[in-house]
Every structure is written in structure tokens, then in C-alpha cells.
Amino acid sequence: MSKSLQAIRGMNDILPEQTPVWRYFEGTVSRLLDNYGYKQIRMPIVEFTELFKRSIGEVTDIVEKEMYTFDDRNGDSLTLRPEGTAACVRAVLEHGITGGGQVQKLWYIGPMFRHERPQKGRYRQFHQIGLEVFNLDGPDIDAELIIMTWRLWGELGIRDAVKLELNSLGTSESRGRYREALVEYLSAHHDKLDEDSQRRLKSNPLRVLDTKNADTQAVLVDAPKMADYLDEESRAHFEGLKSRLDAVGIPYVLNPKLVRGLDYYSKTVFEWVTDKLGAQGTVCAGGRYDGLVEQMGGKPTPGVGFAMGIERLVLMLETLEQIPQELARQVDVYLCAFGEEAELAGLALAERVRDQLPNLRLQVNAGAGSFKSQFKKADKSGALYALILGDDEMAQQVVGFKPLRGQGEQQSIAWDALAAHLATCVVQG
């Protein structure tokens, strides 16, 4: 027998029992973003490889080892997007929608692809909701992004389980001066650095700060600090952000080692982290990238954004048992009909009810079946009520209305009165 086909490792099906939580999460976030005035943009999943190399940075883990890159039939090198910022910048430039200083507040949702080692909370196909703001350079918009996520954690009931880490990487000039000082210090301790950090010291020295190696971490204790190299502009920007977070009452921790794994950041960087998910604790991350648009061929255009991992946040909701109870029930009413004539009448009746109650979740039995089997299906559907159409009901032009969850006796309702009756007993989402 041939081997049965399987999904690719690290790329998951999201099964019907899981999708209600996904839709709840996505619905909550998209409503919030609408309310703050953000507009959705949809970019392709595949882009020219060059786009990611130029934006994320040649010497990052993502570009060096994690991209799904292939030649298409024309011989062009294409890559499944590992993140959304690069494509979003490409799209706004291509369509000229940030020209002349036009402010754009955009968000996107969709799958991203990274060839990482799969484990809980880390997958090869994962999903992000991200947003990007162009042409606003003040700390007020950085603050708005963080305030919005703070509100989201509150709405989702997970605020107590996440912590905000903040840092400023400064302008490219101040970062350049810091990089020099760091390289000088680390070079003096070259022998004590782990191999990976020795390599990074040459290619991308700031990433050494991110090391997990204990010996290198010990060397870093006395290393120069980014905060001491911030120029006046970056310092004022960072202070402006912190004072706004203080004003709203959002707690944060300053983490001078927070450098992020993508090269395009300047000034603000932040991560929302949790200790509820094991090793993969960052649920949302981002920052400012004032040089990126220019670097990709556009006019100087400030930008700031973040992305959150949907799998990780869904896991959080499950772990913290913050899934609203009403998600468990997906059917309000289940209609059972016995015999051909009743089936036809049932179909027409169901459509009339749907006309009047468009939000009612009404399921009509399909596949006929005995009394017993249809009731079993009605019960299993989770519906609150069964509607019954048999010979007696047909003769009297009524429908049997039977509570399935112990709320009273069965009654007969006239067809014409059914929608009004249902409206009084089912709370519609």
C-alpha cells in the first residue's frame, strides 16, 4: 500500500474544533484595529527573494537559514514570506500610497513561513496579524501601537500574563557609534565568546547581545550600554514614549539587550512576552524602522509596526482558560423533519425564518433518518432547541418546539409565529 500523505512538518491543519477560537481571536483584533482607524491590506504570500534579503538583512537567522526559497519556472528566485513588513513596504512603494507624506495605518493577517525547528509555539507555517504605520515619526504613534495591544490583552483576559519589554536602538548614527564601541570591547574578549558570537561579532555585532550562551553573557555584563550612546533625538523619542505609557498606566521593563532578529529597526523596539508558553514566550513584537523605506528605494519615510503570532495567542487563551463559553455552541436550533412532505415544508420554513433572523444559527437535518437518529443528531449539534415537523404538525401547520437543554416542555408553534418565538428565546450573536 502506498504511504499515506501527510502535512509538512511544522505546518498544521487548523481543525473545525479549533477554528471557533481562531475566529474569535481574529474577530476581536480586527474590530479593535477598525476602531482605532487602521485599514486592512492584503499582500501576496510569495515575493522575490531579493525583497527579504534587502529588508530583513543578509546576516540574520531568517535570511541565512530559515527562508523557503525556490526558483519558479521562469528561473526567478522566489521566497514564501517569512514576515509581513517587507512586503507591506514594497506594496506601499509600488502603489505610491505613502508619497507626499501621506499617513498610512495598515494591518494584515495571514500565514508566514520560516524553516525553524518546530516545537510548541514555533511552527514552519504560522500566522501573524501585523500592522505598519507610515509617515508618523513621533513617539505618540509608537505609544498608540502599544496602548492598542494593551487594550487587546485586556479584552482577551490575558493582561496579567504578559509583560512589555522595551528598548531603543537609536538612530542609525547613534547605533553606528555604539556598534563601534561594542566591537572594540568584544574584540578584547574574543577568546571568551562562543563560536556563534565570534561569527556575529564580524557580521552583525548587535546580535551578540541576544546570545543564550552563559560565558558570552558573563562577558556582556560589563559591555558598553546602548542607552549611553543614544543621541538627543533618540533619547527624547524614547522618553516621549515612556511618558505616554506612564500616563495610560501601562507597565514595562527596560531591556537593554532587546535587539530583535531583523535588521531594519531603529529607535523603539518592544516585545510582549509571557512565561505561560514555555520557550516560545514572545506573543507580539515590533518597533520603528525609519530607514527601511529609503533603503528599499523610496523617499525617506518613517515607519513603525508590530506583528503578533496567532498560534501563540490562541495557545495562551487555551492555557489561561479564557475562551468565552458561548464559543462552545455553534448551533442554536436544529430542524428535524419526518417524511418527504415535511422535509419540503421544513426547507421553506427554515428559509423564511432565516429571512427574518439572519443571525440565527439554524441547522436543517440532512440525510433524513428515523425519529431517534434525527434527535441524536440534534442533541449532538449542541443546539438549544429542536424543531419538529411530522405528520401531525403538517396537518395543523405548526412546528414542535422542543427545548433540548432542560428548559421546559415541548410546545406547538404556528409556522407564521415561529420567527418571533425564536427571537424571544435565542440570544443571537
Ligand code: HAM
Ligand atoms: P517577529 O518577531 O519575527 O517580527 O515575529 C512577530 C511574532 O510572530 C513573534 O513575536 C511570534 O509571536 C510570531 N512568530 C514568529 N515566528 C514564529 C514561528 N516560527 N512560529 C509561531 N509564531 C511565530 C516580525 O515578523 C516583524 N515583521 C514585526 C514587525 C512589524 N515589526 C515592525 N512591523
